[in-house]
Amino acid sequence: MTSTKPLKSLKQKITLAFYIIVGMALFNGVVAILLSQQLKSEIEHLVGVDVVKVTTALQLAKNSEKLQIITARLNHYDNEQQRLRLLSELSAQWELLINDSRLLALIETATVSKQELNHALDIQLYYLQQLPLLAELTDSALQANLQATNIQANLTSMASGFTDEMQTQFHSINADSERQLKLKNFDKIAMNINTNQQLSQFSHLGEHLFTRLSQVKIIDNLVELNRTQREAMRLLLNMEAILEGVSGDTSLYFNLLSQIKQTMVGEDNLFELSRKAIKSTHIANAHLEYQADAAQIVATYTQNLVNQVENEIQQTGGELKSDSTAFIILIFCSGILYCFFIWLTSWHFITKGIIKPVMATRDAMNAIANEKLDTHMPVTDNLELQQMVNSLETLKSYAAQVKGMAETDGLTGCYNRRYLDIQLQKELEYARDHNMPLGIILFDIDNFKQFNDRYGHVAGDQCLKNIVNAAKSILKRPTDMLARYGGEEFMIVLPSSHLEEVYQFAELLREKIISLEIPHEDSPHAGILTISAGITCWQLPQQLDANSLINRADEALYHAKLTGRNRTEALLGQPIRYS
Numbered sequence: 001m002t003s004t005k006p007l008k009s010l011k012q013k014i015t016l017a018f019y020i021i022v023g024m025a026l027f028n029g030v031v032a033i034l035l036s037q038q039l040k041s042e043i044e045h046l047v048g049v050d051v052v053k054v055t056t057a058l059q060l061a062k063n064s065e066k067l068q069i070i071t072a073r074l075n076h077y078d079n080e081q082q083r084l085r086l087l088s089e090l091s092a093q094w095e096l097l098i099n100d101s102r103l104l105a106l107i108e109t110a111t112v113s114k115q116e117l118n119h120a121l122d123i124q125l126y127y128l129q130q131l132p133l134l135a136e137l138t139d140s141a142l143q144a145n146l147q148a149t150n151i152q153a154n155l156t157s158m159a160s161g162f163t164d165e166m167q168t169q170f171h172s173i174n175a176d177s178e179r180q181l182k183l184k185n186f187d188k189i190a191m192n193i194n195t196n197q198q199l200s201q202f203s204h205l206g207e208h209l210f211t212r213l214s215q216v217k218i219i220d221n222l223v224e225l226n227r228t229q230r231e232a233m234r235l236l237l238n239m240e241a242i243l244e245g246v247s248g249d250t251s252l253y254f255n256l257l258s259q260i261k262q263t264m265v266g267e268d269n270l271f272e273l274s275r276k277a278i279k280s281t282h283i284a285n286a287h288l289e290y291q292a293d294a295a296q297i298v299a300t301y302t303q304n305l306v307n308q309v310e311n312e313i314q315q316t317g318g319e320l321k322s323d324s325t326a327f328i329i330l331i332f333c334s335g336i337l338y339c340f341f342i343w344l345t346s347w348h349f350i351t352k353g354i355i356k357p358v359m360a361t362r363d364a365m366n367a368i369a370n371e372k373l374d375t376h377m378p379v380t381d382n383l384e385l386q387q388m389v390n391s392l393e394t395l396k397s398y399a400a401q402v403k404g405m406a407e408t409d410g411l412t413g414c415y416n417r418r419y420l421d422i423q424l425q426k427e428l429e430y431a432r433d434h435n436m437p438l439g440i441i442l443f444d445i446d447n448f449k450q451f452n453d454r455y456g457h458v459a460g461d462q463c464l465k466n467i468v469n470a471a472k473s474i475l476k477r478p479t480d481m482l483a484r485y486g487g488e489e490f491m492i493v494l495p496s497s498h499l500e501e502v503y504q505f506a507e508l509l510r511e512k513i514i515s516l517e518i519p520h521e522d523s524p525h526a527g528i529l530t531i532s533a534g535i536t537c538w539q540l541p542q543q544l545d546a547n548s549l550i551n552r553a554d555e556a557l558y559h560a561k562l563t564g565r566n567r568t569e570a571l572l573g574q575p576i577r578y579s
């Protein structure tokens with residue numbers, strides 16, 4: 001049987017299966033590479049960008065904290081030198097912040113965040129640029145204070161000299177008064193008393209003036225400073241007025257007052273310098289407040305930035321985790337799918353397409369080798385296997401022919417002696433195994449030599465065929481078998497038949513041959529052809545082989561011949577004559 005499907009070459013099938021498996025492997029490989037590339041870029045982003053981002057943001061937050069500390073210290077400074085040092089630290093801190101902000105703005109990819117970072121950077125740059133002005137103001141205050149300190153040092157020295165001078169003056173007046181008292185120069189004494197009083201007032205005002213002037217260095221607001229300046233001026237004028245009324249040489253005091261006045265009203269006087277220092281400090285303080293506010297804003301911003309970056313990292317980490325899980329699942333599924341496709345391809349192309357047809361072909365070959373010639377030929381769409389099946393079909397028909405030739409008699413078409421021997425042995429074994437009887441009939445044409453001699457061998461051959469056809473026509477069971485035993489002798493094997501049944505069949509056959517009415521002029525039986533039959537039957541517990549059984553049938557046939565032919569004789573241990 002041939003397949004209706006178009007035949008395909010085995011080589012093509014195996015090549016196709018190979019390409020499918022390799023294609024699937026490549027597809028799997030490409031999918032795995034693409035997925036791993038995606039994961040790789042996510043990990044790189046996490047490690048290369050996000051980690052740098054969070055590190056920089058944390059650094060930024062740390063620096064902004066330091067910035068706050070410095071601005072706080074700037075507001076509570078001890079002196080301008082310290083403030084200048086702190087301003088330098090502040091400048092360095094702003095620069096660190098700006099560097100961090102620049103780095104963050106550089107690695108930031110989101111447009112909005114980048115804009116925010118650039119804006120923050122602009123603010124930081126603005127406050128950094130304010131610092132030279134602050135330093136300048138602080139330096140200005142420092143210089144003014146230094147000059148004011150010098151003036152005050154001078155004033156302190158003057159105050160000390162003034163006090164000493166006044167003491168000396170009072171001692172001198174008192175000594176003079178004592179002398180005048182001895183001289184009873186009361187006018188001079190009265191004048192001394194008056195001078196003493198005026199100088200006391202002068203001294204008192206002087207002390208007060210020096211005190212007020214010494215307080216200038218601790219004044220930190222302009223109102224107080226102006227008020228002190230006015231008071232000092234009033235004291236100075238009062239002192240001048242008192243000195244105007246003092247008799248004697250007052251040039252020393254006027255000179256002193258001139259020096260004091262110089263510190264109060266001249267160029268870069270004490271009050272002007274203090275005013276300058278206070279103003280610079282006030283402006284610097286105002287700017288410092290902005291710096292402090294900016295530091296506060298930057299600290300808040302950086303803290304938010306840290307939170308934002310941490311959130312981003314958590315988000316990226318979460319995405320990476322879910323992507324990794326998806327990657328593993330995808331690889332697993334594609335692996336399963338790949339295995340399934342390999343199995344499907346192997347099953348379809350190799351198992352179903354090659355192995356099964358090959359095994360079916362092998363089974364068919366085995367069956368044919370075992371003479372089972374009714375076996376079906378396998379159906380395949382393989383070109384090469386179909387060619388094998390076609391050859392096997394030819395072999396099968398040859399085998400059938402050979403088997404037929406090996407089993408059948410060429411002249412009559414019934415089984416031959418070879419086949420009979422094999423089958424009889426099998427039937428005997430079957431009967432023994434199943435405790436069944438087995439009957440055989442050995443029959444022979446009577447006086448066939450004379451028939452040949454009279455009618456010729458061709459007629460004899462035809463006669464043999466007719467006899468066989470007649471015998472076949474009365475064989476009803478498929479297990480019954482007719483075989484040519486040799487020459488004009490035939491045997492019928494009747495399984496599961498007792499002697500009585502065998503006899504009846506032999507008689508039926510004999511009568512059937514008679515009924516053919518084949519003319520045989522040399523026959524003593526009404527001139528027609530007859531047969532003689534010897535029968536026997538085997539049954540347990542008899543111990544008998546096939547040859548012994550045949551010999552018994554042959555002996556019975558011999559008896560039939562001896563006793564006149566055209567008859568049936570049985571031998572079951574002893575010959576039994578039925579008729």
Ligand SMILES: Nc1nc2c(ncn2[C@@H]2O[C@H](COP(=O)(O)OP(=O)(O)OP(=O)(O)O)[C@@H](O)[C@H]2O)c(=O)[nH]1
Nearest residue numbers: 445446447448449450452457458460461487488561
């Ligand atoms: N035409 C033909 N004759 C055959 C064939 N086989 C055997 N014979 C003949 O059958 C004859 C058998 O002769 P015999 O053995 O003497 O037996 P018979 O003449 O039948 O005598 P009985 O058997 O005693 O009745 C021989 O002449 C054989 O030549 C065959 O195939 N064709």
